[in-house]
Amino acid sequence: MKGHATAPAAGTILSPLANGFGSAFAIDMYSTATVELNDSGSISSEVSTTENGSESLSNLSERCLEACIETVGDNQGGSVYVETEVPLNSGLNATSATANAVVLATVDALGMSIGEGSAQDTSDTSGSHESRDSLPLIDVAKLAVTATEDSDVIIPSTFDSATASLFGGITVTDNIENEIIQRDQAEWDVLVWLPAKLMSGEIDYERCKRLTIIADQILELIQKERYTDAMMLNGFAFSSALRFPSQPIVEALPLTNGVTVSGTGPSYIAVGKTSTLEKVRQYWELRKGSVVETAAVRDGAQIV
The missing domain is CATH 3.30.230.10 (Ribosomal Protein S5; domain 2)
Incomplete structure (x- = not known):
C-alpha cells in the first residue's frame, strides 16, 4: 500500500x-x-x-x-x-x-x-x-x-x-x-528574499499580542480584498514585533504595497508583476542571502 x-x-x-x-x-x-x-x-x-x-x-x-x-x-x-x-x-x-x-x-x-x-x-x-x-x-x-x-x-x-x-x-x-x-485567488508573481542565515524569529507572544488593534485593522483590509495593503501593514507591524529589520519593506515601496516578512521570518516576500518586482530584486540582491522568483498558485495540495 x-x-x-x-x-x-x-x-x-x-x-x-x-x-x-x-x-x-x-x-x-x-x-x-x-x-x-x-x-x-x-x-x-x-x-x-x-x-x-x-x-x-x-x-x-x-x-x-x-x-x-x-x-x-x-x-x-x-x-x-x-x-x-x-x-x-x-x-x-x-x-x-x-x-x-x-x-x-x-x-x-x-x-x-x-x-x-x-x-x-x-x-x-x-x-x-x-x-x-x-x-x-x-x-x-x-x-x-x-x-x-x-x-x-x-x-x-x-x-x-x-x-x-x-x-x-x-x-x-x-x-x-x-x-x-x-x-x-491572486494572480501574483512573487519575489522572496532569503537572508544568508535562515532561522525563524523567537516569538515573544506578549509583544505580538500588543499588535491586536493593528491586526484588527489588517483583517478589515483583507475583508475588503485589499490584500497588498494588508501585507504592507502586516510587514511593518510584525517585523518590529519579531525584531526583524523593516528596511527590506521600505526598499520595496512604492514599487509594490504587497510586501511583508513572511511567517515568523526571516524571509520577506513581495508580490506584483514581474516588471515591478525586477526593481525590488535590484535592491534585495544587494543584501546577503539569495533572491528567489516564484508565483502564487491557484491549486493546493494534491494526491499524485
Missing part, C-alpha cells in the same frame, strides 16, 4: 500571532511525500533537503503519518519519504507543506479518497468519520496542524498556512476556532 502527494508552501498576508486571525496564500514551492504502509507497527522516515533542520522535519513527518493512521487507519506501520524544495526555518511554511503532503499521501496509501468537505465546511469531525472510505479535505488541515503541534518543529503549522497550502489561493482563517472565513 503506497501513496503519493504534494503540497505547496505558503506566504503570509496576516500573521495570526496578535488576534488569532490569519491569512496566507499558496506559492509555487513544494514538498512531496511518499508513504508506504506495512504490518510492522513501527514508523520511520527519510527527508531529502539541502537545508539544515531535516531531523525535525523527519520527526514531523513521522508524527503526521502516525496521527493519520491513528485517526482513519488500522494501526498499521509505515515509512514516509519526503522531498522538499521549501527552505526550512524561513517563514515560508515548510512545515505546513510537508504535513499536508504526508497526511494526503497516507490517505492515498490507505486507499481512501478526499471527501466532499469543502473549505467552508469546518465542523469538527475529528474522531468520528461517517465513512472510512473518505476524509474531508478540511479534516486533512486539522490533522496536519495538530500533528505539527505534537512534534518538535520550532514553529508549528498554523491553520491559515495549512489551509492555503491545502486549498491553494488565498485563505483567511479564524485560527482559534479552526475555521475558514474567506477564500480568494
Whole structure:
C-alpha cells in the first residue's frame, strides 16, 4: 500500500500571532511525500533537503503519518519519504507543506479518497468519520496542524498556512476556532528574499499580542480584498514585533504595497508583476542571502 502527494508552501498576508486571525496564500514551492504502509507497527522516515533542520522535519513527518493512521487507519506501520524544495526555518511554511503532503499521501496509501468537505465546511469531525472510505479535505488541515503541534518543529503549522497550502489561493482563517472565513485567488508573481542565515524569529507572544488593534485593522483590509495593503501593514507591524529589520519593506515601496516578512521570518516576500518586482530584486540582491522568483498558485495540495 503506497501513496503519493504534494503540497505547496505558503506566504503570509496576516500573521495570526496578535488576534488569532490569519491569512496566507499558496506559492509555487513544494514538498512531496511518499508513504508506504506495512504490518510492522513501527514508523520511520527519510527527508531529502539541502537545508539544515531535516531531523525535525523527519520527526514531523513521522508524527503526521502516525496521527493519520491513528485517526482513519488500522494501526498499521509505515515509512514516509519526503522531498522538499521549501527552505526550512524561513517563514515560508515548510512545515505546513510537508504535513499536508504526508497526511494526503497516507490517505492515498490507505486507499481512501478526499471527501466532499469543502473549505467552508469546518465542523469538527475529528474522531468520528461517517465513512472510512473518505476524509474531508478540511479534516486533512486539522490533522496536519495538530500533528505539527505534537512534534518538535520550532514553529508549528498554523491553520491559515495549512489551509492555503491545502486549498491553494488565498485563505483567511479564524485560527482559534479552526475555521475558514474567506477564500480568494491572486494572480501574483512573487519575489522572496532569503537572508544568508535562515532561522525563524523567537516569538515573544506578549509583544505580538500588543499588535491586536493593528491586526484588527489588517483583517478589515483583507475583508475588503485589499490584500497588498494588508501585507504592507502586516510587514511593518510584525517585523518590529519579531525584531526583524523593516528596511527590506521600505526598499520595496512604492514599487509594490504587497510586501511583508513572511511567517515568523526571516524571509520577506513581495508580490506584483514581474516588471515591478525586477526593481525590488535590484535592491534585495544587494543584501546577503539569495533572491528567489516564484508565483502564487491557484491549486493546493494534491494526491499524485
